[in-house]
Amino acid sequence: MHKLFNIYNFTKFHIKKGNGSYLFDSKNKKYLDFSAGVAVNSLGYNHPIINNSIKEQLKTGIIHLSGSQLHKYKIDLADTLSKNSNKGDVFYSNSGAESIETAIKVARSFGSKNNKSQIISMTSSFHGRTIGALSVGYNKKYKSNIGPIPGDVLFCNFNDSLDLKKKINPKKTIAILIEFVQGDGGVNICTKEFAKTIQDICNKHKILLIADEIQAGAGRTGKMFAYKNYPVSPDIITMAKGLGSGIPIGATIIKKNISKIFQKGFHGSTYGGGMLQTRIALNVFNFINKKPFLNSILLKSKVLELKLIEIQKEHIDKIKEIRIMGLICGIEFYDAKYAKLLFKNLIEKGLITTLVQSNTIRITPPLTITKSEILSGIKILSNSLNS
Numbered sequence: 437m438h439k440l441f442n443i444y445n446f447t448k449f450h451i452k453k454g455n456g457s458y459l460f461d462s463k464n465k466k467y468l469d470f471s472a473g474v475a476v477n478s479l480g481y482n483h484p485i486i487n488n489s490i491k492e493q494l495k496t497g498i499i500h501l502s503g504s505q506l507h508k509y510k511i512d513l514a515d516t517l518s519k520n521s522n523k524g525d526v527f528y529s530n531s532g533a534e535s536i537e538t539a540i541k542v543a544r545s546f547g548s549k550n551n552k553s554q555i556i557s558m559t560s561s562f563h564g565r566t567i568g569a570l571s572v573g574y575n576k577k578y579k580s581n582i583g584p585i586p587g588d589v590l591f592c593n594f595n596d597s598l599d600l601k602k603k604i605n606p607k608k609t610i611a612i613l614i615e616f617v618q619g620d621g622g623v624n625i626c627t628k629e630f631a632k633t634i635q636d637i638c639n640k641h642k643i644l645l646i647a648d649e650i651q652a653g654a655g656r657t658g659k660m661f662a663y664k665n666y667p668v669s670p671d672i673i674t675m676a677k678g679l680g681s682g683i684p685i686g687a688t689i690i691k692k693n694i695s696k697i698f699q700k701g702f703h704g705s706t707y708g709g710g711m712l713q714t715r716i717a718l719n720v721f722n723f724i725n726k727k728p729f730l731n732s733i734l735l736k737s738k739v740l741e742l743k744l745i746e747i748q749k750e751h752i753d754k755i756k757e758i759r760i761m762g763l764i765c766g767i768e769f770y771d772a773k774y775a776k777l778l779f780k781n782l783i784e785k786g787l788i789t790t791l792v793q794s795n796t797i798r799i800t801p802p803l804t805i806t807k808s809e810i811l812s813g814i815k816i817l818s819n820s821l822n823s
Contacts (some may be wrong), residue, residue, distance in 0.1 A: 447783070453521055454481030457805045459788065468813050470789045470799045475619065475651045475764065478678035478720065480802035485723050486681055489716045498711050503528075503704055509714035517689055520660055521673055525695040528709035529686035532650035532676035533564025538688040538703060539613070539646050539672045540568050545702070546644065546694050547610030554608040555646075558594045560793075562737045563613070563648055572613050575620070593692030594624055597633040604637055611644040611672075612637070615660040619651035622796040623759045623766025631666035644671040644694070654678035655724035655803055657762035658734040665761070678803070685713040724803065737762050739807055740799070743814045751821050756795075765799040766792070779818055787816040 440446070449461040457480050459467045472478065479485055501507065514526035527538050544553050557563070557572040565568070570579050571586040579585050593599040594611075600612075612634055618624040638645045647670035652662035656678060663670055673689040686708070707713075722727070741760045744767065748755040754774060759766040769775040772795040779791040790798040800811070 451733045456482065457802050457809050465786065467783070467786050467788050467815070468809060470787055470801045470813050472800050472802045473682065474677070474790060475656060475800035476677045476680075476682055478654055478656070478681045478724065478803045480804045482711070483692045483804065484679070486683070486716060487717050489567035489719050490712070493712045493715055496711065500707070503706070503709060507714075509711055509718055510709045513687075513718040516718060517675070517687060520721075520725065522670055522691050524671075524673070524689045524691040527688045527690065527703060527705075529688070529705045530684045530707050530712070530713075531564070531686045532648075532674065533569045533686075534652065534705065534708075535674035535676055535686035535688045536563045536569045536572070536648065537566055538686075539611075539674050539690075540572065540663050541703065542672060542688070542694060542698070543611040543644050543646060543691055546697065552608055553588045554590065554605065555588065555599070555605055555611045555613055556590050556592050556609060557613045558615070558618070559591050559620050560590075560594055560622030560624055561613070561615060561648075562618070563615075563650075581651040594618065594621070595630045597629050597630055599631060600630075600637065604641065604643070606641040606643075609641070609643050611646050611789065613646040615648040615650075615652065616666060617761050617764055618659060619798070619800075620766065620792055622768060622793040623761075623764055623798055625759055625761050626666065628666060630666050632656055635668045635681075638671075646670065646672045646674070648674050650674055650676045651678075651722050651800070652761070652764055654721070655730060655733060655762075657801070658730055658737060658765050659762075660721075660725050660730070662761070678724075679720065680713060680726050681716070682705050682715045684813075685717050687717075689722050733762050733803055734776065736805065736807055736810055737765075740765060740810050740814070743811070747814070747818055747821065763799075763801055763803055763805070767797040767799070768793075769795050769797070771795070781820045781823070782816060785816050785820055787813050787820075 451459050452462045453460050459469050466774040517526050559574050561574045563573045571589050590603050592603050647663040649661050653675050671691045676686040744758045756768045756770050775795045792798045
């Protein structure tokens with residue numbers, strides 16, 4: 437019996453190695469990975485971009501530098517993230533939750549001069565498991581039995597413009613926080629109309645728009661940022677997961693009219709912006725951020741969507757809805773017990789997915805997955821449903 441903190445449903449097998457879109461256990465059984473470490477391993481496993489970046493970094497002899505020490509990759513990645521998003525300044529951390537904590541802290545500090553601290557988040561949202569991140573996440577299960585959670589947060593019904601207009605208080609509200617594609621919530625996709633309402637409200641009342649790009653960013657929707665599918669201009673953007681393709685890194689991109697007011701020492705991170713992390717993230721970002729590669733994500737998304745629609749028609753009594761944008765997809769089932777059984781059966785048959793909201797199979801494969809591998813995964817899914 438291992439001594440690991442018992443907070444996960446651990447697999448019954450031990451992962452030994454990985455290559456491309458596949459993982460292999462200690463008995464050399466092969467698993468096609470439709471999860472990618474919860475949308476983290478954007479370039480899959482054993483990718484030369486990652487391997488070569490690590491090899492080159494080892495030659496420098498540097499593993500860690502303090503936050504105040506500058507280096508090429510810290511600067512170049514910040515410039516790249518800024519240029520390709522809201523032209524803001526970048527703060528580095530180690531995870532998505534930390535990038536959210538930064539966004540909350542910056543937004544509330546920015547609003548403090550006008551006594552504005554209220555943040556409006558969305559139902560079915562998830563932004564991390566630290567105390568601050570939990571305060572803006574909707575799932576009550578994650579917030580139970582841990583004492584007081586920071587307040588001044590309202591939850592708007594996702595994709596409900598009327599509800600948002602009711603909840604806005606221009607004298608109190610400082611920010612609206614949204615995942616344009618909700619990951620943990622079951623791959624709920626924001627409508628263009630709702631996104632426009634959010635931006636209009638932000639413009640009218642000088643409210644900050646915070647875009648959580650932690651799971652759906654870094655190319656996963658076929659655009660480098662999920663928000664670029666919508667008519668919006670976020671003031672603050674949070675990133676992590678696929679940006680490092682397995683190496684822990686978080687980034688918060690803050691428009692200059694906000695970032696310029698903060699003094700030295702306002703915020704910090706011991707490991708944020710390290711040379712290894714930023715070197716890898718820069719190379720990953722530049723690899724993904726090419727039109728042919730982003731177009732390939734959209735083409736593979738269409739293959740996945742069409743095949744899943746075919747399967748849904750065959751199992752209309754079981755599958756309630758297919759939701760997909762790029763290579764993030766949710767298959768919602770009517771019966772949560774059935775979804776759980778299917779999830780376990782898929783693993784036994786060699787296909788790794790993620791189960792969210794108890795009744796939705798989430799698919800977030802490596803962005804480098806091939807069309808033939810998608811078809812292989814679909815075949816396993818179809819066989820499991822038929823059995």
